[in-house]
Each structure stands twice: as structure tokens, then as C-alpha cells.
Amino acid sequence: MARLLSILNTTAARLSALYLILFAVCATFLVIYMTSLSARMLVGQTHEAINEEVRGLDRAYRRGGLPFLVRVIESRARQPGANLYLLADANGRILSGNVESLQPGVLDVMGWTERPFTYSRFGEGEARLDPRAREAEHKAMAVVFRLPNQIIVMVGRDLGEPEKFRNVMQRALVVTLAIMCAGALLIWYFVGRRALKRIDRVSEASRSIMGGDLNRRLPVSGAGDEFDRLSDNLNKMLDRIAALNEGLREVSDNIAHDLKTPLTRLRNRAEAALAGKQKTADYRAALERTIAESDQLIRTFNAILMISRLEAGYSAEATSTIDLRAILADVVELYEPLAEEQGVALEAEIDGAVTLQGNRELIGQALSNIVDNAIKYSAGSGETPAVQVSLETAASEIRLTVRDNGPGVPDADRRRVTERFVRLEESRTQPGSGLGLSLAKAVMTFHGGRLEFADNEPGLAVTMVFPAEAPKRKVETVFRKREASD
């Protein structure tokens, strides 16, 4: 019962009740309107038929006088399903016709009888005695007029047809309404119960999520209805929150795990410098190393923060229409002296302008990290260490590739190189935070692109793949630093 009550209390139930009432009212109105319209039409036809009859009788009377009229009436009255005919004298005594008796007073009113009256046909008289007597009485309407010799003539027509029609319609209406009510109640019950069940399941799922089961998702029935759409969207929201949460957890793990080591080293170094008597120059050297180490720590910390912010996607980071080619030229120009110093040939194939929606700073930083790595790892390997940077545009993507001929990265490790803090064993001796490629990857994801790694045989080819149509982001002109004296 409580369950039923709770169903009655749902929006769906209230709505269906409202619709039921509305439909019932409309159906009733429609049926009544149609009935009365058809009844009026039938009555109109009756009128017309009677008038025609009267005109015929009138013509007969004029042609052959009363005897001919009586003959005509007699002959017409005998036809099956005939109209009602009656001839009476001035006192109302029935002289001829097919009406045996009729409601008193009908003959007193000349012209159309306003209301239907009861009568019984000639030859049905005996029936009045048995219990079915009333069946012999029929409703009719008629026109009554007097002939010049005071003879009363009545011509009428049975109203059985329209009456029967009205009855059928009324019964149909009642049945229809009953079926509608029953159907509505059934639908109401099942739909309401189903909706209620699904809402219960969703509430139950959300309670368990709130309770800490963060991997739980709202049920999706697969019907694709509004409930599914709602659950689906809420699930997507939960996924996003989970991803952010996961990112946050990863960051704190990384901070705890990877910043503690250099911090400990820093502390030990300071402790060692304090222990024992040392010369001023030694103190200086220790302090300088400490500063250098903290700078590196800050750099690592900044990189972690930046990656997290980019990965979280939440960022008002300004994007604008930028020329990728110009950034490439900038970075190559920036690294060219370093490459030369390291004995690495840095070459770039740059032609045409490639514009896209993006952040110049971020892309510049990502590319410089990749070029930095390429120079670092190709330096000193083989006879002619070289790094090539190329820019290709295809129909759907823009590919910026940096190739080196250094030792490369084994297939198995290629996927791992963009993970935070992953520095492959062989590279432990090289300086760096281990975050350069992770940052580059985060920047690419932010721009709706990706980072690809391939074997350059020998060496590594890193490709920044941008979608040709950059995803729509808030477009904002990157504010350039004001240079008052420039």
C-alpha cells in the first residue's frame, strides 16, 4: 500500500492523472457533440420527409377530395416501415390511418408537435395487454393540420432510429471511458513503478558513491531514454572528477616520492657542511651547491604543477592563432649554438606558414624540451651526431617531428618515456628533471593532439601531432609584455 501511495506521489502519476482527466473530458464532449449533431441531422431529415409527405397528401386531396385522400392514406399506411398516418374527425376520433392510439392532446395542437410523443401502431393493440406493452409504444414526431371540413390529418414519423443511435453512442461512451480509465491506471502503475525503481537504483548508487565507493557508476539500462541520458552524463561527470582526483593523488605521490629524495640530499649536504671545521671556501662551495640544488627542486616542482594543471584540463591558459613555423624557427635558433657546442648538427626544414589555435609559450616549451633531449642524447654518439626538425602538414593533422641519431629508446620503453619522472636507466647520468617529455605530452593533450615516438634507425623520432582543426577553446590574444622603451 505504501508502495502504491509512493507511486501516486510521483510526478509521472500526477501527470498521467491530469492527462486522463483531460482526455476523458475531451472524449465525453466529442461524443456528446457528435450524438447531438447526428440526432439533429436525423430529426431534420424526418422533418423533410414529413413535409414531403404532407405536400403529397395535399395534392391528393385537391385532386380527388376526401375519399381519394383516404385511399391514398390507406395504401401508404399499409407499406412496411411506413410513416404514421392518421385521419380523425373534429372530435379527435380516429377515422383512418395506421395509428391505433396516441398520447392524448397531440391532436389538439395544430402544426408541428414540439416534443416527441408516444403512440402505438394499429394491429399492435393486443400487445398492450402483455408485459411487453411498453415496447409497443414508440416515440414519434408529427405534423397535425385540419382540412377545411374540420377533418384532422396527422402525418408523423417514428423516432426509433435516432433514439437507438443515441443509446448506442451513450453506451459506447461509457465503455470507452471505462477502458481508458483502466488503461491509464495500468500504465500509470507500471510506468510509475518502473520510473520509481530506476530512481531508487540511481539514488542507491549515488549513496554508495558518496559513501566512498568512487569507482561505482550510475546504472544505465541501455534504453537510451532520458534516464539513461541523465545517468550517462552524471557518469561522465563522475569520471572527470575521478580523473582529477587521480591526477591530484598522483601529484601528491610524486611530490612525496620524488621531491623527498633531492630534499634529503639537500639537507645532508648542509649537515655535512656544518660538521667539522672547514675553510670559508668550502662553506661557500657547499652553499652554492645547495642553491643550485634548490633551483633544480623548484624547477621540478614548477614542472609538476604545470603538468597537473594542463592534464586537469582546467585552465584559462590563453590561446590564440599562432604560427607553428615561427615557434619552430625560434626554438631551433635558440638551440643552435648549444647544438654546435655539443658537436651536433641541428637542421630544420621549414617552409610555408602553419597556423593553428594554441598557446605559443606552451608549444615553445614542449618543443624546446624535445629538442633539448634530442641534442642531449645524440651528442657524442656515432660519427656525425645530428638532429633534424621537420614540419609536415597533412589533411587532418600537422606533424612536427624531431629526429636524432642517438642511442634511441628500446621498443619496450617507448611508451614509458612520457610517464612522470621516468628516466631510462642509461640516461641517469644526464641532467634533467625527467619531466620534459611528460610536460610535452601534457601540452599536446591540452592542444587536442598527441606525442608519437618512433624508431629513427638509429635514434628516436618524436612527433608532436596537432589536429589540423584545433579544438575550439576560448580564444584570447596572448598579452605581450609591455615594453615601454622598445
Added chain:
Amino acid sequence: MKILVIEDDREAADYLRNAFAEAGHTADIARDGDSGFSMAETGSYDVFVIDRMLPRRDGLSIIAELRDGGNDTPALILSALGEVDDRVTGLRAGGDDYLTKPYAFSELLARIEVLRRRAGTKDVETVYNVGDLELDRLSHTVRRAGQEIVLQPREFRLLEYMMRHAGQVVTRTMLLENVWDYHFDPQTNVIDVHISRLRGKIEKGFEKPLLHTVRGAGYMLKD
């Protein structure tokens, strides 16, 4: 130089005051946004150093209101936020430079000295001279002791920036920002290589060094 430091952290503020004093400057300290604003409005300072997050009133609104009131004293914003967009909002609010915490004091000092100089010299000279080195911005030529030195366009801009700030320390990040217009921190110190290449061109064959390395801070061009 008289500096107003608006910084709520007592230790950081005291450290700045001492460090500025050691560098030959006087610094006044305001500990919250409101008093900072009134001091900035009434006192006469050469440079403001304003923390972005302050009790009572945030740093950006102080700068914005000072600028509205016609106060053009150069302001450097200190912030724990360092993302590109934060820098953009900071500069848009009327700040002249932006430095992310934690920072090296040498970096802060170098930037402040450059800011002060920038405010002072409104008229741009077309020829810079440092010792016997001469840079002509119009004809894009560099001469030392009358002898022409051929520079790449970027080397020219690098030297131009250093000559404009001759006698002042310029840090590596300042060079990357002003000569290359990038604000990130390169993994390897690529700037050093550019400097040494430039040094080779302007000092090779001459006895007197002009481009000096300032340990722990950056570079300085001086006679």
C-alpha cells in the same frame, strides 16, 4: 633607490629589507593591502614590489587603483602562481614585471633595477655606447674601436638589450623573456651558449672584456 615592498610574510619582508639595504637601496615594508596602498599613494618610491596575495586586499587591485589614479611608478608583482595566464592577468592589471615565488634575490634585484631605469629613460637613444663598443639601432651596425662586427639578427637583439641595460645585471630568464619573448625555463642553459658566442664576437681580438658573468645572477655589460 627607494623601494616599497608590500609583503605579508614577515620573514620574507625582513629578508628583502636587509638584502635591498645590502645592495644599497632602502626598502619600506607594508604588511597588508590597505596600508600598502596608502603608503604607495602618499610616499615617493622608485619601484613597488607587490605580493599578489595579501590580507585585506589583493595586490592586483592595488596596482590597478594606483594606475587609475595616475601613479606610474613601476611595479613588480610577486606571486606563487606562475602559469602563463596568471602572468597575463598580472601584467594586464598594470604590473610591469612578474616574478614567481620562489625566486632568487639576484633575479628580483636585477629586474627592479631594470624597471627603474626603464621608467627613467623615456626617450629612446638610437646609439648605445659601452666603452669602445657602439651599437647603432637605426643602421643595425655594431662597431668596436671603429671596426665593424657582423652579428646575426638575434645576436644583435641580445647585444642591444644588454647595452640598453649596461651596468646592470641581466639574468638568463630576463634575456629569454626580452630577446626571445618566451617565459619558460629551458632545461639546459641555452642562454649561456648564446652569450659566449656573442662574447666571442665582441671581445675576440680586443684586450678588454666587456661582457661579464655575475656569479649566481647573470651577466653584465660594462666598461
